[in-house]
Amino acid sequence: MEEARKQPSCTTSTEAKEILPTENMKTPLQSNARWLRTYKWWFQVAIYILFLLSGQAVGTLLGRLYFDKGGNSTWLATLTLTMGFPMLLPFLFHSSLQNHNADYSRVQQPSVLVLTSIYVFLGLCTAGDSVLYSLGLKYLPVSTYSLICASQLAFNAVFAFFLNAQKLTFFIINSLVLLTISSIILVIHNDTEDSSNNSKNKYTLGIICTVAASALYAFVLSFTELMFQKILKSKTFRVIIDLTFYESLVATLAIVVGLFASGEWKSLKSEMQDFRLGKVSYIMTFLWTGISWQVFNIGCNGLIFKVSSLFSNVISVVGLPVDPVLAVVVFHDKVTAAKVVSLLLALWGFMSYAYQQYLDDLKAKAKRKCPREVTEDSITEI
Template sequence: MEMELQLQTTDVSRREKNSHRSTIITQQPQHSRFKKYKWWFRIFLYIIFLLAGQSAATLLGRLYYDKGGNSKWMATFVQSSGFPLLLPLLLYVKFTEMRNNDSPDTKPKVSTIFSLYVAFGLLLAGNNLMYSYGLLYLPVSTYSLICATQLAFNAVFAFFLNSQKFAALIFNSIVLLTISASLLAVNVDSEDSMGVPRGKYIIGFFCTLGASAAFSLYLSLVQFCFEKVIKRETFSTVLDMQFYPSLIATCACVVGLFASGEWKTLDNEIKGYQKGRVSYIMTLLWTAVTWQISSIGMLGLVFEVSSLFSNVIGTMALPIVPILAVLLFHDKINGVKIIALLLALWGFLSYIYQHYLDDKKAKADKSDGLEVSSETPFH
């Protein structure tokens, strides 16, 4: 009788353990699935921020010039001056990390970090100034297509600074984007829609091309500094890398505004603005806000995935802005521009597909490594 009771007790305890184990097994995939959905939601939100912010900021920048604005330094100033909007998010993230004791054991020297912020801030100011010249002298559709060369520059800089491999599809992407930009360089009919002389059109073209190269260099250098200098990539460090260089860039723009003498013409510019004083202020205000929305999206993608992925997603605005420019500013779309757009899209898709293949291979190698390690016996 006692033996039967012991067997029954053992059987009940075994069933309880199995039930508990099955509960854990079912709960873990659900928890993992929830985290995955949450991650994808954040990625989707950051992509929307980046694409919507970048597209709106570009169109508002063109609107400023179209309605009577003429100050290159003011157009440059608003691209970085919205950085105080990041302050609440930066303070919240830093407070959360302090509460969770996530601060690193070793930090780079303050002088090193300060030097990085100053260098990146000045690079950002020069980059924004070249973009301002591009928007002033080029139709938005042409400007956006030239900005697609950012991917080609990014591949080159990533090869030298971030050990990025040069695959056949990446090379194909660079060739296609170069041809696309070359077509726009010789497409001088584009200035007819704005009444811009050939000389200024060429200045706008090379300024936009230079800005694309400078921004790609900026992203590659930021990634390099995260890996080699800061050696840490938390959300707060990514926010710091946006906040403080933007502060330096804004200060540089203020100096440029006064040194160039453009500040003297701002009063007449406001009075002569076609839509009125309130519209002038709101155009500049929303340009600053939308650039920061774009920055939050870019920073989120840098933190969640990589700076390279953020750069690629930013280029997805390529087909959006020219279409909106045709509707809002009546930009001309001729055969050369259509061919340039198709070549740029082809180059973009080649770039995306190559990184999809690289990511797939990396995941396969990682899973093979886990299988080998799991089969290794414990000693």
């Protein structure tokens, strides 16, 4: 009995064969197929990360450029966040996405009413979120705006805890605290140089709108992940395209209604004529901003689908420090001590979260190697 207790549970080759016979009996062809699947997964994740980071950086800078060079329409700036959905039409109607997806046809699809309800709800939330983000970008420098957006990770973790059963460990909680403090520093420190072109009330309004937008954006991410888990179960690229297209379509229609209801459409012609970079630049800024944010949406939904909403948000937060750096070069934003401290805290918070992901990955690998121990732990917990 004592000798039996001393034997490790996952060390001998005999036990490994008894526990995982299929793992030891895998042919080279099976091993290669598994490697190819892993490689394909990482390649897709890398592409979505590239879409998210590039779309976010370009979209933010072009949005700020619009306001700096004479643009003043909040609703038009909001429209650029969602109006790029027509570029998805070739993917939406591509025959290979409709007719050659075994997974899509095999999984029972939700009813049209359910899908419509999901798209309308997410679209309206996205429209409201876009309005808040546009107000924040209108009244804040890019550097301040980007750093405050880091608070969306804290909100996302809270929503993921309730909607997606995300565990809040010490390192994740530490990340939330640091990111929250990072945003609070900017809220308290109203930089007079940064707000010279806007009143103090508008500066405060910009901060409030950006924080509110971050919270709503975090909710949309967690709710989207919940929909992928519970309703949109088909593991295909078409699901991502469908969700991105129809969500953006609903949001665009809602924003267009707001544009006409507010009366801002009447001043768009004169605004284009007075745009300091010229009419062509005005149109191109509007066009490329819309394309950039649509690329961002594909990357965001793709990462939610492939990994999780929290991971998607983490990648988005990782890209936020890029915007202030670019803003210093492009718009000559001031680099203050408060912004530096806020940026360092945001990076520290991200590193804390990344370390928790590293620990989770090690734990998952250990479970795959030692299924007997996992079973005993599970029985003990139950």
